[in-house]
Structure formats: C-alpha cells, structure tokens
Amino acid sequence: MSAERRYRRLLRWYPEDWRREHEEVVLGMLLDDADAAGRDGPDTGEAIGLVIGGIAQHTWRRNDRRRTTATALIVAAVLALLYAVTVTWSPSTAYAGYLGPFSNPTVLVASALAVAAGLALAGRTGAARLLAVASVAGLVVLVVAAERSGWMGPGVGVLALLAPPALSGALPPKGVRGAARDAAAAIGLVLVLIGAGIAASYSALLVELVASDVPLPAVDLEIAAFAVAAPLLALAARWPLSRRSRAAGAAT
Known part of the structure; x- marks a missing residue:
C-alpha cells in the first residue's frame, strides 16, 4: 500500500467537513515529512497521533452541536x-x-x-x-x-x-x-x-x-x-x- 493511501486511511478518523477543508493540505505535509525522514509511510507514533487527533475532532464537533x-x-x-x-x-x-x-x-x-x-x-x-x-x-x-x-x-x-x-x-x-x-x-x-x-x-x-x-x-x-x-x-x-x-x- 502506498504512503498516500495509508495516510488517507488514517485521516478518515477525522470528521468529513474537516477532511473537505484540510485533508489535501495535511496530506501533503505528512508526505513531505515522511519523505524528509526517509520513511515510506507513517510510523507507529504518527499513526496513533493521527487517530487520537481524529477522535478529538469528533468530540469537539459534538460539543459544538451541544x-x-x-x-x-x-x-x-x-x-x-x-x-x-x-x-x-x-x-x-x-x-x-x-x-x-x-x-x-x-x-x-x-x-x-x-x-x-x-x-x-x-x-x-x-x-x-x-x-x-x-x-x-x-x-x-x-x-x-x-x-x-x-x-x-x-x-x-x-x-x-x-x-x-x-x-x-x-x-x-x-x-x-x-x-x-x-x-x-x-x-x-x-x-x-x-x-x-x-x-x-x-x-x-x-x-x-x-x-x-x-x-x-x-x-x-x-x-x-x-x-x-x-x-x-x-x-x-x-x-x-x-x-x-x-x-x-x-x-x-
């Protein structure tokens, strides 16, 4: 699986409206960082951080709706x-x-x-x-x-x-x-x-x-x-x- 696909799968933890506005920019930054570090995709710590960030975004959205x-x-x-x-x-x-x-x-x-x-x-x-x-x-x-x-x-x-x-x-x-x-x-x-x-x-x-x-x-x-x-x-x-x-x- 390519690095882009792996990052996109992790970004699916984020709300749809967040992804519409930010996904492409964030994806480009993540790919650039991985390339600069000589990685072919997210490491374990980065993947966990993205998942936690996505869950936090959903929580903030629910609080906004409340x-x-x-x-x-x-x-x-x-x-x-x-x-x-x-x-x-x-x-x-x-x-x-x-x-x-x-x-x-x-x-x-x-x-x-x-x-x-x-x-x-x-x-x-x-x-x-x-x-x-x-x-x-x-x-x-x-x-x-x-x-x-x-x-x-x-x-x-x-x-x-x-x-x-x-x-x-x-x-x-x-x-x-x-x-x-x-x-x-x-x-x-x-x-x-x-x-x-x-x-x-x-x-x-x-x-x-x-x-x-x-x-x-x-x-x-x-x-x-x-x-x-x-x-x-x-x-x-x-x-x-x-x-x-x-x-x-x-x-x-």
Whole structure:
C-alpha cells in the first residue's frame, strides 16, 4: 500500500467537513515529512497521533452541536416566554381558550421550551431535543385548535416565530453554512406566511364584494401555506449539505 493511501486511511478518523477543508493540505505535509525522514509511510507514533487527533475532532464537533442546541433552545424559550408574558397575560378577562390568567395555552409550550433549554444547559441534550420536538408538535395542535375554536391565539405567526429556533435546537445544523441555511429558511417561512396573510385578506375582501353568499374555505390559508412551505424550506436547508457530505465521503 502506498504512503498516500495509508495516510488517507488514517485521516478518515477525522470528521468529513474537516477532511473537505484540510485533508489535501495535511496530506501533503505528512508526505513531505515522511519523505524528509526517509520513511515510506507513517510510523507507529504518527499513526496513533493521527487517530487520537481524529477522535478529538469528533468530540469537539459534538460539543459544538451541544452548544448550538443549548443556544437555539434558549432563544426559543425566551421568545415563547416573552410572548406568554407580554401578549397572552390577561388576568382580568376570560374567553374561550383561556388558561388561568393567560389568553391562550401557549404558556405550556413556553414552559416546555424553558425546561428543554435547562436540560440542554445541564448536558441532557437528547432529552432536550425530544422535548423541543414535542413542544413544536404541541404548538401546532394549539394553532389548529385556536383556528377551529375561535381562541385568541396562538396564530400561525407564533408558530413561525418559535418553530425555527426550537427545531434548529432539536436538529442542530452543521457549521456556519448550516446555520446560515436555517436562518434563510426561517426568514423564507416568515415571508411566505406574510404573503399568505395578505392573500387571505384580499381573498376575503374579494369574496365579500363579489359573492358574499359564498362560504370561505374552512382551512386557513396561512395554515395551509405553513403546512406546505415549512417542510420544503426545512428540506432545502438541510438536504444539500447532507448530499455534499455523502459525496465527499464517497470520494475519499
């Protein structure tokens, strides 16, 4: 086996994104050092050092993803608690959908996200991610229930605000490019919902002016837009990165 192949096999201990960025440069340096030392490949000490370095890189990557999870869930929890305190706090009135002094049950989601953030900070990343996904699922149920029952929220806009950071914490992106794609997907989702809201307003006005006896569709246009756009944007944010990762792995 050639020296290059032996070094490449050792470098496979390193994460794929590290190899994409550094492998060729490091490989050239290793081959030059081996040639200068009169070796035809890595010696035992060098091989052990490369393996340990690769394991350390994987450990650092996992720690980065844990920090990303904690940061994203803290953002989601803060936004949810701000919404619960500043928007839904209404102790002097009562209406359908009220939960104690709150005008809708979103405070339950906010509490769950706060617990998820606490778990992430305590190092219980797996439990934190599961709770974040459950919180988003619960929020979806509340949005649909509010729309069907005439509650005072939460609306689709709240879902668009809280779901991206919560899901980004549950499924943390890889590197700066992944975070940028998540942010772009979140902005795109908000723009889609704004457009759906405007379209719904104009549609309602048009029906009222032209055919007031025609019933409006039972499904809220914003909910329909969210149901279609959210999975597509999430896929667009993650699929290209996964695809490139697999291609890079196959090439090496």
